[in-house]
Amino acid sequence: MPSEPGDRPAVGRKRRKQHARRQEVLDTAARMFFERGYDGTTTQDIGAALGLLKGSVYYYISSKEDLLFELIQQYHDDTRRHFEAILASEGSPVEKLRELIAVDTAHAARNLERSTLFYTEWRSLSEERQAVIIAERSRHERAVQEWITEAQASGRIRPEVDPKIASFGIFGMVNSVYRWFSPGGRKTAEEIGRDFSDLILDGLIDPAG
Template sequence: MPAVTPDESAESSVPRRLLAVATRLFAEKGFDRTSVQEIVDAANVTKGAMYHYFDSKDDLLAEIYARVLRLQMSRLAEIARQDGPVAERVRRAAADVVVSTIDNLDDATISFRSLHQLSPAKQREVRDERRRYHELFRSLITEGQERGVFTDRVPADIVVDFYFGSVHHLSTWYHPEGALSPQQIGDHYADLLLTALQSA
């Protein structure tokens, strides 16, 4: 593997710095109350450098959402393609999305509060990415229903919408100093989902 030169390392760190700073500022102040100038000043880059990587503040917000979703999608795809009982795969997937959301709580907070402020085109992109994730998760529910492992009294679409509605609200109440660890909360969420899906 070729060595990375200092210039290449510095170059690649610019978008990471911009995203790190934007994430902190958006979480602290809100997307609409954070200016591009504040972001570039805190990241110690010029506006020209920012616009080299991101066309707008919208792009920063969309990428903050997308990077967590990419992580979650990768982990869900790995769980979905594994062998083993479908109920266990659903349990792992359900707990994982809770844990990964808590592990990226600033991103989740920003997404919950600010995604509606994206341009219509960016909102469509975000919805498309989220829909692909939900569709893969739903395919596990459907598999369990078809095998008779899960009840089919409630359509899989509604099950998925209900579950992720709860997950998306984590940022409104979770506190790191709470009594339960992220994994414990994830396990409780997964238990609730599996209990609701139990076949009669």
Template sequence: MARAGSAVPEEPAPPRRRRKQHSRRQEVLDTAARMFFERGYEATTTQDIGAALGLLKGSVYYYISSKQDLLFELIQQYHEDTRSYFAEILESDGSAVDKLRELITVDTAHTARNLERSTLFYLEWRSLPLERQAVIIEERAQHEHAVQKWIVEAQAAGRIRPEVDPKIASFAIFGMVNSVYRWFTPGGRKSAEEIGEDFADLVLGGLLVPGA
């Protein structure tokens, strides 16, 4: 028994209740992603999100701290996916050209398969404060530096043309990959994976030494 005046530790929620809370919170995130995608971040309020879920405005704050936190968490979820496949590519035994091809293919497909979150990532991230923008910029920089490193390695191996500027090439590659969210249509003529493969073929066709 706790002594008078001492704090009584709060009992942890039962596993079933925790799962229900987690599921409901993910529903809030998914609804916010859809509404930010359809209406834009600035035009969507927490009250709008709550209404779409059948919640009172005050009830939404049981699951989130602020609209800004919602946006940041959605972008972070998108990042978590990219971190997993990026790490696998970095650690693979493939050549620099193989890694470059894999990253272009997978990055393009991931952008196309996750249109709501990729649109938020590329369009709405500037709505975040500078310290949170810095997290996103650092993530992007890691991908750019890896591509530049692989191009330099492939040039040293005689596979990519020596006159190619690695930094400019990396900007061109990600400009291409990052454009997919603007025009990709699910169920269209080509799948996300096929477009990723096409992009990789186009990029490497312009970079590789003929016959290398």
């Protein structure tokens, strides 16, 4: 039977409404996980905050862990996109280091709820899902170590710097932002990102290089 002319717009509106409602569920879950912790929040809590019965929440998600994984994955995907752009750029190793530090720091500060979940609650995921996070983190660490090694070969970074230890120090700084950043503070996320990149690179670069 042919569809009526108004059928497709109606279907489109319904899908947009469902998508918006599902995003609302995700945003509410992110806020509650951030405020109460993952273990301290139930799907019933999330449903109540949205004015939904517990059973209605499962229309939008399969489980509480699925919610957490999707939230972490959203943050992860954003991080991966700017990482891939830096990898593909024509910048020097030092320029890539500077950009990654600045962008990663600012991204974590601008997205406090999701960055906090990414760094504190990922161990609540299944081992299989944890492996996805660990693999991506390892890619970032290897890239930073390679950039440091390349910059040492060209005389830009001090030869006594241990690339592996330096990479751990870099990510230790960047990954700490969620603990103390205040959106209403004296500096913006972007300013702190630039400050971090200047501070780190000033400690790595060989003045004679």
